Amino acid sequence: xxxxxxxxxxxxxxxxxxxxxxxxxxxxxxxxxxxxxxxxxxxxxxxxxxxxxxxxxxxxxxxxxxxxxxxxxxxxxxxxxxxxxxxxxxxxxxxxxxxxxxxxxxxxxxxxxxxxxxxxxxxxxxxxxxxxxxxxxxxxxxxxxxxxxxxxxxxxxxxxxxxxxxxxxxxxxxxxxxxxxxxxxxxxxxxxxxxxxxxxxxxxxxxxxxxxxxxxxxxxxxxxxxxxxxxxxxxxxxxxxxxxxxxxxxxxxxxxxxxxxxxxxxxxxx
Amino acid sequence: xxxxxxxxxxxxxxxxxxxxxxxxxxxxxxxxxxxxxxxxxxxxxxxxxxxxxxxxxxxxxxxxxxxxxxxxxxxxxxxxxxxxxxxxxxx
Numbered sequence: 001x002x003x004x005x006x007x008x009x010x011x012x013x014x015x016x017x018x019x020x021x022x023x024x025x026x027x028x029x030x031x032x033x034x035x036x037x038x039x040x041x042x043x044x045x046x047x048x049x050x051x052x053x054x055x056x057x058x059x060x061x062x063x064x065x066x067x068x069x070x071x072x073x074x075x076x077x078x079x080x081x082x083x084x085x086x087x088x089x090x091x092x093x094x095x096x097x098x099x100x101x102x103x104x105x106x107x108x109x110x111x112x113x114x115x116x117x118x119x120x121x122x123x124x125x126x127x128x129x130x131x132x133x134x135x136x137x138x139x140x141x142x143x144x145x146x147x148x149x150x151x152x153x154x155x156x157x158x159x160x161x162x163x164x165x166x167x168x169x170x171x172x173x174x175x176x177x178x179x180x181x182x183x184x185x186x187x188x189x190x191x192x193x194x195x196x197x198x199x200x201x202x203x204x205x206x207x208x209x210x211x212x213x214x215x216x217x218x219x220x221x222x223x224x225x226x227x228x229x230x231x232x233x234x235x236x237x238x239x240x241x242x243x244x245x246x247x248x249x250x251x252x253x254x255x256x257x258x259x260x261x262x263x264x265x266x267x268x269x270x
Numbered sequence: 271x272x273x274x275x276x277x278x279x280x281x282x283x284x285x286x287x288x289x290x291x292x293x294x295x296x297x298x299x300x301x302x303x304x305x306x307x308x309x310x311x312x313x314x315x316x317x318x319x320x321x322x323x324x325x326x327x328x329x330x331x332x333x334x335x336x337x338x339x340x341x342x343x344x345x346x347x348x349x350x351x352x353x354x355x356x357x358x359x360x361x
Contacts, residue, residue: 046361134361159358160279179357183326188280191360201361229355233279234289240330240353243338 006031012104016058029217030058034104036216039063039126041114041142043090045191045201046132046156046208048080053209054130055098055105059216062098063126065110066090077198114138116260119145128215130154130208132201134191136182137263143168143175144260147250154211156204159188161197163204163230166242167211167223173244174251178227182267200232273301273350280356284312293352298329299342301352316354317342326357 008016008027019025019033036059040047043066054062070078070085070093078090085093091109098107110122114133119141123129129151131142139157146153146168153168155175168174207228214220227242249256275291285291291308295301306313316327321342323329329336330353336344346352 042361044361132361134359136357136359139359156361157358158360162279162358164355164358179326179328181325182359183324183357188326188356188358194280196360227355229353231279231289238333238353240328240333240355241335243335245337 012058015102015104019057024219025217029219032216032218033058033213034060036128037061037063037126038128038130038212038216039065039123040130040132041065041138042132042134043078043080043094044068044074044132044134045077045158045196045198046205047094047130048078049202049205050130050132050156050209050212051080051094051098052101053206054212055102055107057209057213058102058104059213060104061106061108061126063108063110063122064091064094065112065114065122066094067111067113073192077196077201079202114141116141116262119260120149123149123151126151128152128154128212130156130212132156132205132208135267135269137267137269139175140182140266141260141263144250144257146170147174148258148260152215154208154215156201156208158196158200158204159191160194161200161232163200163232165204165207165211165223165228165230166226167215169222169224171244171251172224173242174248176250176257177245177248177252178242180245180248185268197232200230203230203232272348273346273352275301275305275352275354278354278356280358281312281315281354284315285309295346297342297346298331298336298344298352301346302342315356328355329353330355 016030043064070081080094080097091111095107147170150170156165226239229238246253277285293301293304
């Protein structure tokens with residue numbers, strides 16, 4: 001059946017009415033959302049608000065990758081999960097929360113550790129990837145896989161009170177163009193070691209949801225070639241330019257990374 | 271010539287919590303030297319032992335990445351805003 005021949009149910013018309021009456025969305029845009037397939041990497045701080053808003057908006061297929069279980073220390077910011085979920089796989093807790101918000105959404109759980117061996121199969125069916133992972137090895141893995149599989153990567157990252165967000169469209173710059181190599185282990189403490197302001201992922205993850213929805217609808221200016229910087233302490237948003245690097249080993253003029261590598265070794269975390 | 275350096279939160283421990291620091295210098299490298307003179311220990315977090323920018327820390331002048339300009343030799347003008355933006359991976 002084509003997009004135009006599948007009518008909305010009366011409940012859908014009510015549920016999505018505030019979007020459908022907007023000219024930037026309309027019935028056609030809402031149908032695009034219902035037909036869209038988005039993969040969230042991580043059901044943590046960033047993945048929680050992103051998933052909640054994408055589900056509420058009616059993104060029809062939401063994949064969630066996470067191998068972790070809910071811990072009490074997650075609950076300060078990971079709003080997909082509640083106290084009763086402690087000890088459960090995050091993907092199961094996430095699916096239950098998202099189904100309660102919107103049963104239209106097909107939540108596909110991937111309870112696994114992403115690796116060079118499995119990522120291509122996992123991302124294969126999705127159109128957009130939302131990266132809310134929590135370590136450099138996964139970020140470079142997701143970056144390279146998205147470029148090689150020609151998927152747009154909606155990137156967000158947080159630390160302490162600082163957040164970053166951008167959109168990597170294949171051929172228009174990637175994470176390696178932004179940061180050619182990761183910091184050596186121990187140079188940059190993790191959120192577990194140094195802390196993270198609980199509301200910060202709410203802001204950055206919501207921005208990732210905004211960008212994913214804009215890409216699906218084809219409206220507005222996506223955050224391509226722009227890195228958005230957020231400082232919660234000063235309450236400032238700034239932007240800097242992000243360029244494709246002609247010398248990038250992945251997406252440059254003479255690429256040397258033409259297949260996935262061992263990212264634990266690349267990041268020195270093996 | 272005076273420029274202002276914006277300090278990211280992970281480095282503010284070294285700058286006594288200051289989010290911006292006014293520095294003097296005609297190039298980015300000189301500006302960072304001035305920052306080091308005021309807050310010893312900050313430079314090694316931005317520059318490697320060979321004197322090059324760490325590849326996981328970006329420096330922007332008025333929003334332009336200096337790696338696409340002339341790196342640490344990039345000229346500074348009065349009132350330029352220098353941003354230090356380290357890679358972060360938290361999620």
